[in-house]
Amino acid sequence: MLFSSALFLFVFLPGVLIIYYLLPAKAKNPFLLVASIVFYISSDPKSVFLLIFTAFLNYAFALIIARRSRFSKVALILCLAADFSVLFFFKYSHFFLSLFFGDSVPEPALPVGISFYTFQAASYTIDVYRNDCRCERSFPTFATYLCLFPQLIAGPIVRYSDVEDSMLSRQRGTVRFSDGVFLFARGLAKKVVIADSLFVLGVGYAESMQRDVLFSWLYAVSFTLRIYFDFSGYTDMARALGKMFGFEFPENFRHPYAAKTVSEFWRRWHMTLSSWFRSYVYIPLGGNRCSKARNAFNIAVVWVLTGLWHGANFTFIAWGALYALLLIAEKMLFPALRIALTQLFDRRSRRSFKKDGGRPYVNALAAGEVPVAYSPGAGQNGMPDSAEGLSSSAPVSSSAPSARPVIASAMLSFAGHVYTMFFVICGFVIFNADSLGSAFSTLSDMLLISGAPLFSTVSLYYLKSYSVLIAASSVLSLPVGNRLKRIFHTLVGRLNGRLPFSIYGRSRFVRRLASLARNAVRPAAVLACLMTSLFFIIGGSYKPFLYFRF
Amino acid sequence: MNRIRLKKKKTTSARSLSDTLTIAVFFLFMLIPGIFYILLKPPAFLESERRSAEAMPEISLSSIYDKEYYEDFESFLLDAFFARDLMIRGKNLFSTDILMQTDVDGIMKTDDGVVKLLMECDKARISETAETFDRICSEYFQQAGGIYLSVIPGRSFYFSDSEKLCFEECSNTLDRKMRTPHSTVDLTGVLSQDSYYCTDIHWKQQKLLPVARLILDAMGRAFPPTVFSETELGEFTGTVGSQSHLCDETDILTIVTSEYTKKAEVSYLVSGESGGVYDTDAFYESYDKYDVFLRGETTGGANNSFISIKTGSSGGRLIIFRDSFARSLAPLLLGSYSEIILIDLRAGSGSLERYADLLSGSEDTDVLFLVSAYVVNTTAIK
Numbered sequence: 001m002l003f004s005s006a007l008f009l010f011v012f013l014p015g016v017l018i019i020y021y022l023l024p025a026k027a028k029n030p031f032l033l034v035a036s037i038v039f040y041i042s043s044d045p046k047s048v049f050l051l052i053f054t055a056f057l058n059y060a061f062a063l064i065i066a067r068r069s070r071f072s073k074v075a076l077i078l079c080l081a082a083d084f085s086v087l088f089f090f091k092y093s094h095f096f097l098s099l100f101f102g103d104s105v106p107e108p109a110l111p112v113g114i115s116f117y118t119f120q121a122a123s124y125t126i127d128v129y130r131n132d133c134r135c136e137r138s139f140p141t142f143a144t145y146l147c148l149f150p151q152l153i154a155g156p157i158v159r160y161s162d163v164e165d166s167m168l169s170r171q172r173g174t175v176r177f178s179d180g181v182f183l184f185a186r187g188l189a190k191k192v193v194i195a196d197s198l199f200v201l202g203v204g205y206a207e208s209m210q211r212d213v214l215f216s217w218l219y220a221v222s223f224t225l226r227i228y229f230d231f232s233g234y235t236d237m238a239r240a241l242g243k244m245f246g247f248e249f250p251e252n253f254r255h256p257y258a259a260k261t262v263s264e265f266w267r268r269w270h271m272t273l274s275s276w277f278r279s280y281v282y283i284p285l286g287g288n289r290c291s292k293a294r295n296a297f298n299i300a301v302v303w304v305l306t307g308l309w310h311g312a313n314f315t316f317i318a319w320g321a322l323y324a325l326l327l328i329a330e331k332m333l334f335p336a337l338r339i340a341l342t343q344l345f346d347r348r349s350r351r352s353f354k355k356d357g358g359r360p361y362v363n364a365l366a367a368g369e370v371p372v373a374y375s376p377g378a379g380q381n382g383m384p385d386s387a388e389g390l391s392s393s394a395p396v397s398s399s400a401p402s403a404r405p406v407i408a409s410a411m412l413s414f415a416g417h418v419y420t421m422f423f424v425i426c427g428f429v430i431f432n433a434d435s436l437g438s439a440f441s442t443l444s445d446m447l448l449i450s451g452a453p454l455f456s457t458v459s460l461y462y463l464k465s466y467s468v469l470i471a472a473s474s475v476l477s478l479p480v481g482n483r484l485k486r487i488f489h490t491l492v493g494r495l496n497g498r499l500p501f502s503i504y505g506r507s508r509f510v511r512r513l514a515s516l517a518r519n520a521v522r523p524a525a526v527l528a529c530l531m532t533s534l535f536f537i538i539g540g541s542y543k544p545f546l547y548f549r550f
Numbered sequence: 551m552n553r554i555r556l557k558k559k560k561t562t563s564a565r566s567l568s569d570t571l572t573i574a575v576f577f578l579f580m581l582i583p584g585i586f587y588i589l590l591k592p593p594a595f596l597e598s599e600r601r602s603a604e605a606m607p608e609i610s611l612s613s614i615y616d617k618e619y620y621e622d623f624e625s626f627l628l629d630a631f632f633a634r635d636l637m638i639r640g641k642n643l644f645s646t647d648i649l650m651q652t653d654v655d656g657i658m659k660t661d662d663g664v665v666k667l668l669m670e671c672d673k674a675r676i677s678e679t680a681e682t683f684d685r686i687c688s689e690y691f692q693q694a695g696g697i698y699l700s701v702i703p704g705r706s707f708y709f710s711d712s713e714k715l716c717f718e719e720c721s722n723t724l725d726r727k728m729r730t731p732h733s734t735v736d737l738t739g740v741l742s743q744d745s746y747y748c749t750d751i752h753w754k755q756q757k758l759l760p761v762a763r764l765i766l767d768a769m770g771r772a773f774p775p776t777v778f779s780e781t782e783l784g785e786f787t788g789t790v791g792s793q794s795h796l797c798d799e800t801d802i803l804t805i806v807t808s809e810y811t812k813k814a815e816v817s818y819l820v821s822g823e824s825g826g827v828y829d830t831d832a833f834y835e836s837y838d839k840y841d842v843f844l845r846g847e848t849t850g851g852a853n854n855s856f857i858s859i860k861t862g863s864s865g866g867r868l869i870i871f872r873d874s875f876a877r878s879l880a881p882l883l884l885g886s887y888s889e890i891i892l893i894d895l896r897a898g899s900g901s902l903e904r905y906a907d908l909l910s911g912s913e914d915t916d917v918l919f920l921v922s923a924y925v926v927n928t929t930a931i932k
Contacts, residue, residue: 007624530576
């Protein structure tokens with residue numbers, strides 16, 4: 001059952017919400033558990049016992065670990081071995097065995113959401129061992145956390161510490177529910193209106209025999225946009241459902257395509273997965289408080305594992321390895337580049353900005369406004385110990401310095417953006433390919449290596465047909481909403497002072513009208529998103545979420 | 551202090567109204583379809599899509615275990631949605647008018663209706679078709695009077711240069727790949743945008759006299775000296791128009807009659823039935839109005855892929871390997887042959903053996919492979 005299916009929207013969700021709010025507080029968790037099991041059965045009935053087994057295994061081992069006896073460590077190791085053995089068997093055994101024995105090795109059916117719930121379960125057990133979260137004594141409560149249907153099959157990866165208080169008592173209220181509705185409507189529209197429309201272009205490319213430079217770029221860009229809208233749309237809906245039931249799930253995306261470095265991209269993309277690898281793999285390996293070589297090794301391990309997490313295929317390994325290389329390169333080269341650019345801008349700034357004391361560019365760099373401002377190492381610029389590209393608590397962007405050299409900074413930002421998006425797009429070509437051969441074939445078309453023609457009537461047709469969708473989704477993938485809001489308020493503020501009358505009006509009628517309009521904005525936006533989504537759901541834009549296969 | 555408190559209270563109450571409205575919109579969105587599902591009887595047939603609607607599935611342990619129950623239930627909910635056609639129309643209009651997409655599922659909206667696009671030439675499939683044509687020719691028609699090939703352009707040919715190029719690529723590929731010596735008849739010059747229905751994939755029969763004349767000329771046959779008259783059967787929306795939900799236009803179905811169409815005897819060889827060239831009842835009874843011409847591809851489940859028309863004229867036989875387009879053209883060729891045999895290869899060339907005696911080629915037998923670019927590009931003819 002997908003969140004965008006009619007079954008979920010018109011049968012399951014209203015039924016669950018109504019019953020949930022009618023039940024007394026004590027019965028809410030057991031009811032959510034039952035609803036989650038029903039939800040899981042609708043997606044993968046054959047694997048429901050595996051899910052319950054995973055829940056019980058981690059619950060039981062966590063109880064042993066929580067006794068703080070000499071067996072705690074052994075219990076942790078056994079539990080993690082069991083968790084990851086199950087994951088390995090279902091997800092990777094065929095891949096590795098077929099390397100030695102060919103394709104005759106039978107492939108087990110991949111249980112839906114196994115990567116997500118295994119990582120959640122493992123994080124709980126490790127956190128109990130580390131004393132980072134409370135050990136849950138009630139199995140139904142723990143099972144509710146692990147099986148909670150909003151985040152069960154495609155994340156975000158919620159740690160127990162994120163929701164442990166909510167598991168016992170949850171706040172309710174129209175504000176939280178309304179925020180959830182708004183997020184859900186937005187996520188639904190992202191998935192069914194944008195992602196599914198872009199999917200058609202991908203199908204067109206896959207089915208076409210025409211290969212040219214333009215078509216390959218169209219395909220690559222559309223897939224890059226599609227995977228963002230698909231996955232972030234799903235996450236929005238998951239977080240929204242969490243809000244409706246009184247939970248607060250962590251953010252998973254923060255406008256990743258606005259990033260100006262690959263490291264920044266990974267601080268904005270699939271943040272809960274990055275955070276998981278940072279906490280449970282990268283830092284235990286030594287993080288960046290070690291030699292450069294060891295640090296590079298740690299980064300490589302984390303990113304190859306990140307690639308493998310997405311699937312058992314060489315394409316995912318190559319995708320992870322590409323990011324490992326880029327992140328290592330950024331770590332090694334960017335400090336030197338930063339110094340060089342700082343000196344360069346420092347000289348220019350003295351000429352151009354004498355009034356500012358000659359250091360505005362340095363201020364800009366220090367404020368993280370340009371690519372070279374990326375903090376590459378531990379403790380530098382006050383950044384916490386974190387993996388490059390792995391999610392941290394550091395702010396993604398900061399306010400503009402007062403004397404920012406606009407043009408130079410904008411050019412550098414643009415260059416950083418182009419560099420990042422180039423590799424992100426190429427990375428997603430590898431990610432979405434059936435094999436490395438097909439990925440390299442597409443990449444060689446894109447990069448003019450294969451000698452494919454620049455364009456054809458087919459690619460021109462697709463360009464004409466999808467240009468508005470691609471342009472609109474590109475803009476919507478950037479944080480334009482907040483910027484527009486800022487510009488609007490600034491504009492209104494300025495006009496209000498200069499005009500002979502108040503923009504907001506003096507009469508009570510005008511004020512009431514303005515208030516009514518403000519009140520109507522959110523419901524109207526929700527209605528528009530839901531209705532447009534409904535057109536697409538009933539109209540046949542009904543496709544499985546990309547991340548279900550992970 | 552009081553003022554600040556009052557302002558805060560006002561802001562809270564304003565937010566509260568907005569939140570309440572938002573939640574109300576959401577619950578209405580979820581619950582209204584449910585109310586309609588309960589109140590309205592689900593449709594058994596979806597007319598606009600020419601298919602049966604999914605029925606409410608019966609629940610069983612095995613169907614749940616196989617995931618069939620949920621999948622069927624989802625299909626049922628989508629098919630039984632109370633404003634399904636309106637929703638599909640909304641989606642398609644959003645795609646074309648807001649996202650400015652050129653087509654929806656290969657169908658493009660035009661000023662006068664809709665047009666199905668060819669999009670791209672599938673050379674592999676066309677090569678397969680050419681191989682099938684060669685095999686048929688070598689097995690049955692080594693003695694035939696003449697072998698002719700004609701690819702019918704779609705309406706899209708007259709709408710864009712890319713479609714024109716695509717058609718030419720399809721047509722040339724088939725011509726080149728077919729090794730059997732044959733003559734090619736190019737129809738593009740005698741057809742125009744107006745030769746096709748605005749809401750259907752097919753051509754209008756009343757516009758086909760120049761096509762019939764061109765084909766007969768190519769075959770060295772004289773166009774019959776007869777009077778053709780047109781009869782309007784009524785308005786209809788073609789399959790492309792109704793499936794796309796993109797247009798409100800309708801077409802008028804007109805049939806062309808002559809002394810030959812009146813006396814022709816049509817035998818449907820698979821079912822053993824017989825009848826006339828036109829089945830006007832089909833206009834009122836069938837969802838596909840084009841079934842008026844030679845009963846369509848199937849009648850009540852009977853296969854109409856082998857048809858013999860005895861014309862009562864003299865002058866040899868014509869065997870047409872065809873798709874649905876030829877059903878409206880054949881009545882215009884009646885006066886030049888004593889018998890016309892129409893064979894729909896989409897049913898498969900394997901069944902040709904059953905009618906081998908009909909197919910024995912001789913000097914007075916002409917063979918015409920008449921296929922539309924849509925069919926040759928999208929259907930495996932084996």
